[in-house]
Amino acid sequence: MNAAPGGRVNPGRPSARRSARRPAALAAPPRPAVLASSLAFTLLSWAFVSAALWPVYRAVPFVVLAVVAIAAGTAIAAAGALLRWPAWGGILASVAVLTIIGVPLAVPERTVYGILPEPAGLLELTSGIVLGWRQLLTIDLPVGSYQALLVPALVLLYVGSLLTASIALRTRRPALAGAVPGLGFLLAVALGRDDRAVPLVTAVALVVVLMLWVAVLRRHRRTDSLRAGGADNPLDARGAVVRSFASATALLLVAGGAGVAAGVTASPSTDRVVLRSIVERPFDPRELPSPLAAFRAAFDPPRASEIALRVSGAPEGSRVRIATLDSYDGVVFAVGSAEVSAASGSFVRIATEREVESPGERAAIEIEVVEGTGSWLPTVGEFRGVRFAGDDAADLRDRVRLNATTGTAALIGGTEAGTTYVLDAVVPEEPGVRLAESSPGATAVPGIAAASDELRAWLDGVTAGVDGAGPGLAAALEAIREQGYVSHGVDPAQPASRSGHSLDRIGELLTRRPMVGDAEQYSVLAALIARELGFPSRIVLGYGPIAGAQESLRSDDLTAWIEVDVAGEGWVPVDVMPPEREIPPAEPQEPVPVSRPQNAVQPPAEVPPVADEQSPPEIEPGERPEQDDLLTLLLTIARFVGIVLAVAALIAAPFVGVVAAKARRRRRRRRAADPTTRILGGWREVTDAAADHGLEIPVGATRREVARIIGQPQAGVLARVADRVDYAPEPPQAGEADRVWTAVDAVRAALVAGRRRRERWRAALSVRSLRRYPGRSRTERGRRAP
């Protein structure tokens, strides 16, 4: 070998030079110093990101999660770099670890003994990865370990640390890893509160760590560069190290000073824009007060006679719906339920217009809101669409939300006096259902508070001798109409009538004589009775049947009715108000006898002796149904085998796919019509086989250098032929392509020969050759002219 002065490697020997200059990142695991500095940077930088996330959670479980997630992500990246895992191996390991640690860390309630994940926990983990971010942005902070809201933090810290360490240890530009915690920090800040100052101290600390690490990286890179160039003593770069650290220190002082100054001067009270400032929180009617609770306010004397709504174009007899209430906690009837994700509480945006399949009269109904109705947008019939008037029509249209289950609409931000819109609606005719002949439907509704003893007793009294839910409901409603008197309690001439619709008020309604109340109490009473009898029921607040095409509705026209779900009919509106009539004087207070069971605990029902009534067995005792048992056994085995085969097929599918893709590629190359393409394809096949067998092929290697790496004499011949075909002006010789492919097969066989079965399998399943060679695509300007 021709040695140049200073012991340099002869530049005329590309292979020797290549091996001397091959970057450590491509050829071998990272050096210990690089490994240590990169891991330290990863751990520290993501610790700072965790600190930025702290205001979001403020809970001990988050600290545990952060420590474990960052450590796990960093450890996997380090193992991947040290053991030279292929990309798919790293991804599999990452997913497996996330599956194992995810539930105990992020959904600890869904574990057995705090460690083993339950299936439900895995489901929550999966859904949290996708949906948790949105939930996190639409909930008040801090969230602690509420539901699966720790999942976003787990994903951010685990994946972030994994990416950071992987980029630092396994790519040609490790400094890019610094961008990952930077982005993570920005995301953590963006997920945080909008009324807190940016954590400047943490940001400065992150920058400090980043700069120190880059300085260390630069030192290692410089040393590698000198070694690659054949420098005798890489330690000549000591000056560079000193200068790097000096520069870094100076920058640190500047950055730290700037950070402190900014921290002192920045006003923490100033709101800043974070994601939750932009993300629109979903409309949640549960956050609004129950409109039924404010029912009595509509009858206050100064307001009662004022116009509340002007409605024109509505078919006669139609009703104006303001809100539909279906959950009751014993105090207030409300929209939706806190415990149950009730369909009635779910409001969605309407893009253009809805398709309505219900039969009925289609109408364009203009409604002018004279007196604000809060967040509720009055509707008539089945909602198809809405068109607002005025300059802000588009904005108002965008704020409309609809609950298709109840036909209730809401306007985010609320209606104002003067809000005018035209409803495109389908108004169905009210079904003429006879309740006495009906039976309960099966629509699911939120559970409500248990009926009081007073209600049960009254109901028992009025339905005595009546069988069936439908006749019972009809009898009870008839009793309300007979016994009830209407008083809003605002007219001094009328007897007092307390507002409210708690169980206590309903009990008072039932026990006082005369029975006095208004739509608030009677609708609640009727809804509770319907539920008691098995009918799904709900209360609708709105305005009763409209008499004419154009009508001005006064505030005291407000009323409430119930809707009951009747089998075969659906929701049927039922008016429950007693007729307005003179209220008789109050009867003396006599205790209403309430029948109560003497013992709160019911005696156990007598269990009938079923043994004697059992039908005689079809087979004699001791005789086993062998045929059925065998069939059952076979079916069980078949089912088990089927499941095992399905799982095995699922697991094997990626591997089979890899082998099939390689076979298809090889066939395409071998059968190419053009001899040049066939020859170059043959060379590619050799290169791919070498890559799959774990040989490192540097980016800058030529064919002959690759052939030397492969080490097979025929590979060298193939490289020369491919070079001639690719770069010489004349076309390949006749029959040359076939000879090339014979040599290709020989080289592939030689690569396999002498290897253990496991290595052969690994090569066959390797995906390295399926990835495109980095930087090996021929550029347009360099493409050979036709």
Place this chain on the structure above:
Amino acid sequence: MTMTPDQARWFADIAGRIVANVEQVLLGKSYVIRLSLAAMLSEGHLLLEDVPGTGKTSLARALAQSIRGTTTRVQFTPDLLPGDITGITVYDQRSGEFSFHKGPVFATIVLADEINRASPKTQSALLEVMEEGHVTIDGVEHEVEAPFLVIATQNPIEQAGTYRLPEAQLDRFLMKTAIGYPDHAATVRILDGAGGPRASKLEPVVGLDVVRDLIGAARTVHVDPVITDYVARLVEATRTHEDVRLGASVRGALALVRCAKTYAALEGRHYVIPDDVKALVEPVLGHRLILDPESEFDGVTASSVMGQVLLETPPPSDRVAV
């Protein structure tokens, strides 16, 4: 007209005989001999940065002897004048006319020893003839005969009292390399007296006419567009390298293509492949780079920069997607 495979084999055969002939004098230095021959056949000149006693003079003389050429050696000193190299006009009293006395530059191979010891003015005189191929004295041009190769040397150790060649002048040298000390085996053979004949005693292999034919043939080697693209990418990479203040020039890129053609022919090929380019990148482009002073202070060399550029610049991929 493009070189044919037969011509390429003829070219490689003759070049191989020349190299083998010179290698009798310079044991174990076939690579440098091939580079020197490539420089001559590419109509360029060679700069050797070497310590004394490595065989520079022997290389020049053996190469000249092998092609039936002439050789001169000029020891550059601070008091050397341009006329000492190019020649002078002398008044002939008998004829009453001025006659031109050729200087040492009029030879097939000129060994300019320690060129950095002469003044810039004298260096410029040599560089003019290297570039233009003629000497102008008193307004009269005097052509130097082809082939013409200047092998200039610099001592990398001794810097006192030297005039470093400016970058513009370095750019005129087609290649820069080093002979270096022989390896252990060659040293033992030299000490055993197996060093072969003296350079002046070598038998010529070919004549100057054949060398001129070789020069003409080297120009006809085929260069695929993707190879020129590769050269362009390499040159651009030197310009954007963080340790380089001034990258390779267009002249450098042209020189690389020219040398690659000759190198391919030396290998018996009538077309250039990326390996030819890679083999020549450092000797052709290395001395044309101006490194960042800070990087240079850190120990970065042109060699390490070129190594990194080669590693990070992928060669052309296959002509067709397969």
